[in-house]
Amino acid sequence: MPETASAREHGARPGSQAAPPPSPPHSQPDFDALDALPRTATGRELWTALGAAGLTAWCYRDSGTVASGVHPDRLARVLAAADARFAIPTTLSASVQLATALPVLATDPRPLARRELARAVAGESAVALAATDVTAGTDLTALRTEARISDDGVEVHGAKAWIANTTTADHFLVLARHRTGRHFTHFTWVLVPADAPGVTVRPADSALFGSSGVGDVEFDGVRLGREHLVGRTGMGLPAFARHIATERLAGALWGTALCRRALEDTHRHLTTRAHGDGTLWELDAVRQRFAACLVRVRELHALSRQLGDRVAYAYDTGAAATLKAAAGATVGHVLGECAQLWGAAGFTTGGIQETRAQAALFGIGGGATEVVLSAVADTAETILAELANDLAGPGEDAPACGGALPKAAATGPEQGTDVPRPGLGLPRPGGGEPADGLTCPGGGASVWGGAPLDVGEAGPEQGAEARQPGLGLPRPENGQPAPGGGQLPPPARQNLPHQRGAGR
Numbered sequence: 001m002p003e004t005a006s007a008r009e010h011g012a013r014p015g016s017q018a019a020p021p022p023s024p025p026h027s028q029p030d031f032d033a034l035d036a037l038p039r040t041a042t043g044r045e046l047w048t049a050l051g052a053a054g055l056t057a058w059c060y061r062d063s064g065t066v067a068s069g070v071h072p073d074r075l076a077r078v079l080a081a082a083d084a085r086f087a088i089p090t091t092l093s094a095s096v097q098l099a100t101a102l103p104v105l106a107t108d109p110r111p112l113a114r115r116e117l118a119r120a121v122a123g124e125s126a127v128a129l130a131a132t133d134v135t136a137g138t139d140l141t142a143l144r145t146e147a148r149i150s151d152d153g154v155e156v157h158g159a160k161a162w163i164a165n166t167t168t169a170d171h172f173l174v175l176a177r178h179r180t181g182r183h184f185t186h187f188t189w190v191l192v193p194a195d196a197p198g199v200t201v202r203p204a205d206s207a208l209f210g211s212s213g214v215g216d217v218e219f220d221g222v223r224l225g226r227e228h229l230v231g232r233t234g235m236g237l238p239a240f241a242r243h244i245a246t247e248r249l250a251g252a253l254w255g256t257a258l259c260r261r262a263l264e265d266t267h268r269h270l271t272t273r274a275h276g277d278g279t280l281w282e283l284d285a286v287r288q289r290f291a292a293c294l295v296r297v298r299e300l301h302a303l304s305r306q307l308g309d310r311v312a313y314a315y316d317t318g319a320a321a322t323l324k325a326a327a328g329a330t331v332g333h334v335l336g337e338c339a340q341l342w343g344a345a346g347f348t349t350g351g352i353q354e355t356r357a358q359a360a361l362f363g364i365g366g367g368a369t370e371v372v373l374s375a376v377a378d379t380a381e382t383i384l385a386e387l388a389n390d391l392a393g394p395g396e397d398a399p400a401c402g403g404a405l406p407k408a409a410a411t412g413p414e415q416g417t418d419v420p421r422p423g424l425g426l427p428r429p430g431g432g433e434p435a436d437g438l439t440c441p442g443g444g445a446s447v448w449g450g451a452p453l454d455v456g457e458a459g460p461e462q463g464a465e466a467r468q469p470g471l472g473l474p475r476p477e478n479g480q481p482a483p484g485g486g487q488l489p490p491p492a493r494q495n496l497p498h499q500r501g502a503g504r
């Protein structure tokens, strides 16, 4: 396919060269940049402010290197700071980019991806992560959006629905199929400029998520140069599965902050709302109901502390599914209880009932609760072996998962990152792989939605450019992904049983 004028234009984007992003703050940021925004700020305004203040870069390890992965504590602080100031859709807009869109873009070392990544980190552009198709989002490998790849370029056809940042993005990072069928190597990322001919966006028909720019986007024969392919052909799904794990961690971290904030507001309301001779807070039934929420949020917080590093450092998909399942259930419970305790006052514009409706997203976006629970079930043997290992205490041998799990190797975070947090204590299967369930027996080869995953014993199909995906495997010593996003194991080693947990 000859390169079209638009392909040339979008391939080069002259004049769009990004200045180096502002240096991330070295210590505690004061979040002044966020205080300068109105409470009604949109996701795009928040994104610009985060980038300009260096807070986006601050969320990544190795001095703001996106490819090195998120710094979980810093990501938690930025999400909590956003949550404290803005509505859920605004924080959502930043969260998807921080946790998933930018890390996926960072898997490609070539000039276009690097340039656009730098612009996004600086807050000069926004990138929408367009994975969910018009087909069922929980059935990711059924997606229909196509990338027709030739020697000269790529042509994108299809449509995506319910994508955050759609109406405000400069680029769409589009998960598309380059081959028919459900094989996991049939999918590839394409970076599509929002202003490319053939791209049409429309806002979602929803009053709840406006400030996130959520909407639908159609690609009608969008022709681009091959430099718009992100990562190696066929690596789309593995890269997605790896990085959606971080989005699930982000959901748990943000969910904890959201529940805490809702409980604080509700506590204030209950202690000032007159009832009888005192206040609602003095009713024991109310206090117990509230206390149960406190227990739930502490559980989520503890779980995030326990599993967060495993996701952030080792892309542990089983841990990520556990966190996501817990976040969806906890946020739903806590926000529901708070909303009830507010009575009629909860229905004011922007009140807790609105927040509760928006927060229902925690049980759907980034992996519906049912889907991530299936992924947790796939790791049942690993989880039980780890618990046995922990209960056995130091120096004792614990039962292993199918004989494959030795007791905790205390391997810790990968080298070369700037967050040496002790006590990861990950039990790892023989050979040092993280216990992410991928190599633990017991899980069926299936995709999200329950359809069988077409993964042959020998790995990717013949002729595919991609090698097998590297879900949750240890990173190279320097903590950087290999060029082309290829921190991958050899084909035959990867069972890839847990694509079910890989969808949004």
Ligand SMILES: Cc1cc2nc3c(=O)[nH]c(=O)nc-3n(C[C@H](O)[C@H](O)[C@H](O)COP(=O)(O)OP(=O)(O)OC[C@H]3O[C@@H](n4cnc5c(N)ncnc54)[C@H](O)[C@@H]3O)c2cc1C
Pocket: 096, 128, 129, 130, 131, 132, 135, 136, 137, 138, 139, 161, 162, 163, 164, 165, 209, 214, 361, 364, 365, 366, 367, 368, 370, 371, 374, 448, 449, 450, 503, 504
């Ligand atoms: C505000 C918002 C922002 C979003 N942002 C993005 C974005 O930035 N990028 C992106 O790619 N996507 C985004 N999404 C899409 C989101 O990821 C999907 O909505 C999600 O994956 C679920 O897909 P679906 O809505 O098509 O649900 P469906 O696939 O239609 O499923 C509907 C329901 O069926 C049940 N179900 C489905 N599968 C199973 C199963 N296997 N077992 C048991 N029950 C099941 C669940 O209850 C599920 O909620 C966003 C959605 C919203 C609402």
